[in-house]
Amino acid sequence: MDNEIVLDESVVAEDQQTVVFRLAGESYGIEIFRVNEIIRLREITPVPRTEAHVRGLVNLRGKTIPVIDLRSRFSLPTAEETDSSRIIVVDSESGQIGVVVDAVTEVLTLQGEQIDKTPTLVSDPDNQFVRAVAKTNDRLITLLDLDFALAA
Amino acid sequence: MSAELDMSQYTDLFLQEGEEQIEILEQELLKLESDPSDERMQIIFRAAHTLKGSSRAMGFSHFAELTHEMENVLDQLRNHTIAVTTHIANSLLACVDTLAGMMDSIRAGEGDAAECADLVKCLQDILAGQGIGGGLSIASEVVSGGGCGLPFPTQVPEDLHDALEAAKEADSVYHVQFRLADDCVMKFVRAFMAVSIAQEAGEILVCCPDQEVLEEEQFDKDFELVFTSETEFEELKAKFDGIGEVEAYEFGVWGELKSAPVTDKPKLEVIESEDVLPAQSVVAPSSAAQSASSGTARKGDSGQTVRVDVARLDNLMNLVGELVIDRTRIAQIGADLALRYSDRQVDDLGETVSHIARITSDLQDQIMKARMLPIETVFNRFPRVVRDLAQKLNKEIKLDLIGGETELDRSVIEVIGDPLLHILRNSVDHGVEMPDEREQVGKPRSGTVTVSAKHQENHIVIEIRDDGKGINTERVKQKAVEAGLVTADAAAKLSDKEALQFIFHSGLSTAAEVSEVSGRGVGMDIVRSNIQKLGGLIDLESIVGEGTRFSLRLPLTLAIIRGLLVNVAETVFVLPLGSVVETLLIENKEIQHINQKEVVVIRGVTTPLVRMREVFGIQGDYKTPDSFYVVIVGLAEQRIGLIVDRLVGEQEVVIKSLSRFCGDVPGVSGATILGDGNVALIADINGIVKNDRG
Numbered sequence: 012m013d014n015e016i017v018l019d020e021s022v023v024a025e026d027q028q029t030v031v032f033r034l035a036g037e038s039y040g041i042e043i044f045r046v047n048e049i050i051r052l053r054e055i056t057p058v059p060r061t062e063a064h065v066r067g068l069v070n071l072r073g074k075t076i077p078v079i080d081l082r083s084r085f086s087l088p089t090a091e092e093t094d095s096s097r098i099i100v101v102d103s104e105s106g107q108i109g110v111v112v113d114a115v116t117e118v119l120t121l122q123g124e125q126i127d128k129t130p131t132l133v134s135d136p137d138n139q140f141v142r143a144v145a146k147t148n149d150r151l152i153t154l155l156d157l158d159f160a161l162a163a
Numbered sequence: 164m165s166a167e168l169d170m171s172q173y174t175d176l177f178l179q180e181g182e183e184q185i186e187i188l189e190q191e192l193l194k195l196e197s198d199p200s201d202e203r204m205q206i207i208f209r210a211a212h213t214l215k216g217s218s219r220a221m222g223f224s225h226f227a228e229l230t231h232e233m234e235n236v237l238d239q240l241r242n243h244t245i246a247v248t249t250h251i252a253n254s255l256l257a258c259v260d261t262l263a264g265m266m267d268s269i270r271a272g273e274g275d276a277a278e279c280a281d282l283v284k285c286l287q288d289i290l291a292g293q294g295i296g297g298g299l300s301i302a303s304e305v306v307s308g309g310g311c312g313l314p315f316p317t318q319v320p321e322d323l324h325d326a327l328e329a330a331k332e333a334d335s336v337y338h339v340q341f342r343l344a345d346d347c348v349m350k351f352v353r354a355f356m357a358v359s360i361a362q363e364a365g366e367i368l369v370c371c372p373d374q375e376v377l378e379e380e381q382f383d384k385d386f387e388l389v390f391t392s393e394t395e396f397e398e399l400k401a402k403f404d405g406i407g408e409v410e411a412y413e414f415g416v417w418g419e420l421k422s423a424p425v426t427d428k429p430k431l432e433v434i435e436s437e438d439v440l441p442a443q444s445v446v447a448p449s450s451a452a453q454s455a456s457s458g459t460a461r462k463g464d465s466g467q468t469v470r471v472d473v474a475r476l477d478n479l480m481n482l483v484g485e486l487v488i489d490r491t492r493i494a495q496i497g498a499d500l501a502l503r504y505s506d507r508q509v510d511d512l513g514e515t516v517s518h519i520a521r522i523t524s525d526l527q528d529q530i531m532k533a534r535m536l537p538i539e540t541v542f543n544r545f546p547r548v549v550r551d552l553a554q555k556l557n558k559e560i561k562l563d564l565i566g567g568e569t570e571l572d573r574s575v576i577e578v579i580g581d582p583l584l585h586i587l588r589n590s591v592d593h594g595v596e597m598p599d600e601r602e603q604v605g606k607p608r609s610g611t612v613t614v615s616a617k618h619q620e621n622h623i624v625i626e627i628r629d630d631g632k633g634i635n636t637e638r639v640k641q642k643a644v645e646a647g648l649v650t651a652d653a654a655a656k657l658s659d660k661e662a663l664q665f666i667f668h669s670g671l672s673t674a675a676e677v678s679e680v681s682g683r684g685v686g687m688d689i690v691r692s693n694i695q696k697l698g699g700l701i702d703l704e705s706i707v708g709e710g711t712r713f714s715l716r717l718p719l720t721l722a723i724i725r726g727l728l729v730n731v732a733e734t735v736f737v738l739p740l741g742s743v744v745e746t747l748l749i750e751n752k753e754i755q756h757i758n759q760k761e762v763v764v765i766r767g768v769t770t771p772l773v774r775m776r777e778v779f780g781i782q783g784d785y786k787t788p789d790s791f792y793v794v795i796v797g798l799a800e801q802r803i804g805l806i807v808d809r810l811v812g813e814q815e816v817v818i819k820s821l822s823r824f825c826g827d828v829p830g831v832s833g834a835t836i837l838g839d840g841n842v843a844l845i846a847d848i849n850g851i852v853k854n855d856r857g
Contacts, residue, residue, distance in 0.1 A: 056834075056842040057734060059779035061825050068822070068834055068842040073485035075834045075842050077822040105823035161824075 029119050029145070031152055032099065032112040035087040038152045039112075040119070040145065045157055047100040047107060049115050052092055069109055071100065078109035084160060085140070103161045110161075119152070121145050126154070173352050174269065177221050179470075180348070181266055184210045186543065189259050193546045196252050204241040211237055214262065216407035220352055223275035226265050232286040233258050239290060249554075254285050256547065318371035319389060327368060327389060327417055334391040336368065336417035337361075339403060343384040347408040351380045357388060360402045365392030384410070389417055473573070476534050483527050484723065484817035490516075490523045491814070491838035531572065531720060538616045538623070539567035541580045545587060545614060552591045559598050559609035560591055566616040571623050572720035578697060579625075579717065582690040586627050586713050587614065589686070594631030594711050604708070606630065621719055622741065628712040634705040636662040643668070663703055667691040695849045697721065698741045700797060724818060726845065728811035728837070729794060731775040735843040736807075737816055737835060742848045744795040744802060746810060751789050763793070763804060770795065772804045778830050778851050796848050803852055814838070818845060 029040035030049075050071070055078050057067040064083040068075045078098060082089055095114035100107055128143045142156040187210045191203055211234045218226035233255060239245045261282055265275040317340070319327070330336050339361070343353055354377040361367050369389040372382050392399065400414055497516045500509050542564045553560040595601075595610030602608055613628045640654040643665040654662070667687045694701045699717040718724065718741050726737035727746070747765065754761050754772065761772040772793065793804040816835040821828060832847035 054841045056844065058821070058825055058828055058831065058844065059734075059781060060828055060830070065825060068825075068844075070836045070840050070842050073488055073836060075819045075822070075836065077824045103824070108822070108824055 027121055029121055029152070029154065030099065030115065031117050031119055032097070032115045034081055034085070034113050035090070038116070038150055039081075040121075040152045040154045041099065041101065041157055042154075043118060045101050047102060050098050050100060050109075052096045052098060052111065066111060069098065071107070071109070074107070076100065076107045076109055078111060079161065080111050081160070082111075101157060101161075104158070108161055119147070121147075121152075173221065173349050176349060177217050178266060178270055180217060181214060181262075184214050185259060185263055185266065188214075188262075189256070189547060190543060192252060192255050192259065193550060195247055196249065199240075199247045201241070204237070208234065208237045208241050217348075218275070219405060220349065220356065220407040223265070223269065225277060225279060226262065226269075226275040229258055229261060229265075229279045229283060232283050236286050236289055245289070245292075251289055253554075254282070254289065256551075258282050258286070318385075318387060319369050323369060330368065330391060331417060334365070335393065336389060336391050337396075337399065337414065338387065338389050338417040338419075339412060339414045340387040341385065341406075341412045342410045344408045344410045345384070347384065349408070350382070350384070351378060353406055353408055354382075354386055356406050357386075357403065360399065360406075361388050361390040361392070364394040364399055364402075365390050471533075476530070479530050480534060483523070483530050486523050487527060487723065487815065487817055488836045488838075490520050492840055494520060495838040527723070531723075532570075534572050534574075534720075535570035536573050536576050537567060538569050538571060538576065538625070541576060541583060542567045542614065542616075544580065544584065548584060548587065549591055549612065552588065556592065557597065558591065558595055560595055561609050561611045563611060563613040564615075565613065569616040569618060569623060571717070574721040575623075575697060575717055575719065578693065579715075582693045583614070583625065583627070583715075585686050585690050587612065590627055590629040590631065590711065590713075594629035594633075596632050618719075619716070621725070623717050623719055625715045625717070626712060627714075628710060630710040633707040633709055633711055634663060634666065635707055636705075639663065639665050660704075663705060666703065667701075692849070698724070698739050698848075700742075721818065723815060724845075725813065726816045726835075727794065727813055728843065729775075729792070729805075729807040730809035730811055731779065731807055732781045734779075734781075735811060735837065735841070736775070737814075737843050737845045738794055738796065738805070739845070739848065740813065742796045744797045747793045747795065747804075748790055749793045749804075751787060751791070765795070765804075768802065770802050770804050772806055773851060774806045775846075775851075776806075776808075801852065805846075805851070816843070816845070 028043040030043050030046050031038055031040050033039075053069055055067040055069050058065060058077075064080050066078045066080045069078050080089075081087075090113065092111075093113070096111065097115045098109040098111055099115065100109050125147065126143050126145045140156050140160040141153055143154045145152040145154055188207060191207045191210070195203060195207065211230050215227055215230035215234055218230060236245075236251065236255065240247060240251070245251070258279075261277055261279050265277050268277065269275050317338075327336055339357065341353070341357060343350055347353060358367065358370065358374065358377070367388060367390045369387075370377070371387050376382055377386060396414075396416075403412060403414055406412075494516050497509075497512050501513055545564065546562055549560055549562045552558075590612050595612065596604075596606075598608040601610060611630050614625070615628075616623060616625045618624075636659045640649075640657060640662050643649045643662070644651050644654050646668075648665060648668055649657070667690075691701055694715055694717070697717055698721075699715055701713065701715050703711065703713045705711040718739075725740040727740055727743050729736050729738060749763055753763050755763065757769070761774075762769050763772055764770070792807050792810050794807055794810075795802055795804050814837070816837075818833045819835055820833055821831065830847055830850045831844045832850070833845040834842050835845055837843050
């Protein structure tokens with residue numbers, strides 16, 4: 012039985028592919044399995060009398076999906092949209108939702124040891140949407156708790 | 164074939180078939196009192212019999228027991244040993260209700276357990292009252308043996324015969340041969356039941372044809388089993404007796420059935436030639452009648468129609484919806500290209516686009532039609548309700564149903580039943596007078612309630628009319644004043660038509676006493692709001708002494724609507740065209756104020772105005788122009804004017820729900836995608852008006 016491959020669950024669970032995007036100069040990450048697709052910014056129809064961070068609805072191949080503004084959600088200053096602005100379409104409890112970000116930079120495979128699950132940041136009530144922080148060679152990536160960030 | 168066979172497929176079939184039979188039972192029982200013809204008796208009896216057979220096959224014993232008792236009574240009625248009375252009709256109808264209830268719980272996966280002992284007792288009393296023993300059952304049971312071409316030559320391979328003989332030494336070896344009825348719907352279920360009985364009793368030695376073949380229903384109607392068992396012959400026979408849809412079966416100890424084992428060629432031929440003969444003459448009469456008639460009916464049906472899952476139709480409708488959106492888009496792109504370039508290819512594109520547009524519209528029409536159901540499906544509930552109500556109230560009422568064949572989308576069918584029923588109850592309860600009262604005013608003793616449906620443009624118009632006493636508008640006004648809905652002065656000035664609108668107000672009922680039926684004043688407001696939710700209009704007219712008429716105008720479908728596109732700030736909103744009455748250009752100076760609310764007088768009618776910008780809380784610098792567009796919308800009997808920035812056009816739009824993420828947005832009922840690919844919001848006229856009032 013020595014040659015049986017034993018899966019070290021802690022390593023497997025932590026080893027994850029992450030979509031990294033930029034928002035107000037900082038890097039954030041979402042697990043790749045939550046991401047449906049990434050589309051260019053397109054005309055967003057505002058829905059009146061919804062919360063400020065709900066930008067409105069977009070047409071995703073014949074479906075209408077709501078789009079939220081993460082800058083507004085995280086109380087970051089608003090910015091002009093640029094050519095690199097994108098909508099990341101993610102799965103959520105209430106169906107597909109689009110998330111507007113400044114730019115999508117890369118897809119990273121993060122090793123378990125790169126992820127710090129208990130940075131002091133996480134315990135700060137203002138930062139409840141932070142799931143963990145990952146350190147790469149050159150920078151820090153805030154891994155988002157998507158469900159918390161999308162909760163109305 | 165495993166014992167934990169997935170029965171759900173057969174349960175569905177049972178439910179589907181059962182529902183049809185229950186409906187037939189109810190429809191025909193209702194007509195029975197006025198017209199107890201032999202033919203009708205036969206139909207009713209057959210329906211009950213079919214239900215009994217299939218429920219027993221599925222192992223729903225309560226269901227089977229009740230239908231069995233019904234069958235007993237029906238048989239006596241059929242044979243004219245007892246006559247149809249209101250009591251009998253009531254009891255049978257109550258049974259139908261209980262059966263329908265059982266169907267519901269079976270569908271919910273809770274089995275058929277329901278309290279029906281009282282009903283069974285009641286039916287037995289009916290029989291006993293005629294000096295017929297309650298327990299006496301009629302000979303509609305499964306027939307056994309006796310010249311039905313059974314036993315047939317056994318299919319058990321000869322090389323096994325010796326082994327079977329040997330097995331007999333140790334245990335009892337039984338041999339059973341089945342021949343299923345010609346119209347047996349669930350052949351596999353029958354076979355499965357037989358196999359499980361044998362399995363439970365002991366061990367199956369031979370199954371011909373193979374169990375897999377049985378499972379796939381790849382056999383004609385004959386099958387046989389050889390099995391060992393320690394169970395008594397009689398006990399097993401009783402179990403086999405319970406299998407439905409069997410034309411005949413033979414059961415005995417192995418080697419003792421007349422046919423088996425077959426080794427003698429000439430004998431085999433003789434039996435086979437018998438076998439080829441049509442079995443009609445030898446089948447028990449009741450099942451022969453049933454198989455003949457239901458068999459032909461089923462054949463006729465299957466050639467013409469296909470059952471399609473509703474979800475599949477919905478899906479198809481969604482796909483066509485997306486096609487409609489893309490069609491509009493392509494048309495727009497084509498038009499843009501034509502403006503920019505002029506060469507043959509662009510012309511070709513234009514032609515192709517218009518062809519595609521035509522095909523898409525046809526496709527949409529066809530699918531819409533496929534989803535259409537006759538309104539009869541709703542109307543069918545009415546006779547029963549009116550009958551029961553009339554009996555309870557001691558009124559005499561004739562119900563006329565007109566235009567039951569009028570078709571409309573099943574999405575609408577699903578939701579209009581209750582509102583219609585409510586209005587109908589009201590007409591019977593409050594509208595039509597007591598027979599004596601009617602006689603005094605020179606009307607026929609029996610009142611008439613007419614429900615009619617017809618198509619009008621893209622709508623369906625349903626009318627419910629009674630020839631009763633009409634609505635006393637003075638009483639309505641008085642009630643409205645008492646309820647504090649209006650001041651006495653204002654009430655006095657109201658026209659009759661305006662006063663009638665209070666009927667739709669919650670908390671108002673003109674019935675002097677609250678009856679069990681209606682009169683609590685909670686209904687008409689719900690009726691109205693339900694109709695409005697559908698984008699429909701409801702209107703009523705009433706003449707004292709002559710009667711009342713409700714008329715409902717409903718869209719034919721809820722999936723695709725024609726809409727008027729308007730601009731409010733930079734956003735496009737779609738107003739359902741069904742609610743749009745007219746559009747006007749109004750000068751600023753025409754606006755007047757009443758109670759600090761803006762109104763405009765259009766052809767003598769004061770119409771309140773609502774600014775769409777305010778409704779949707781759209782801010783921004785907006786200078787009121789000298790003149791602006793007003794879209795007059797009709798909400799039920801009301802008219803209000805919506806102030807919009809610009810009129811864009813008219814278009815067919817596919818309704819998409821707002822994402823749950825957005826929650827309930829006041830004033831918006833859904834979203835759609837326009838020809839340019841952008842999303843537009845569909846305005847909820849009902850919500851806007853409510854918002855304006857509140």
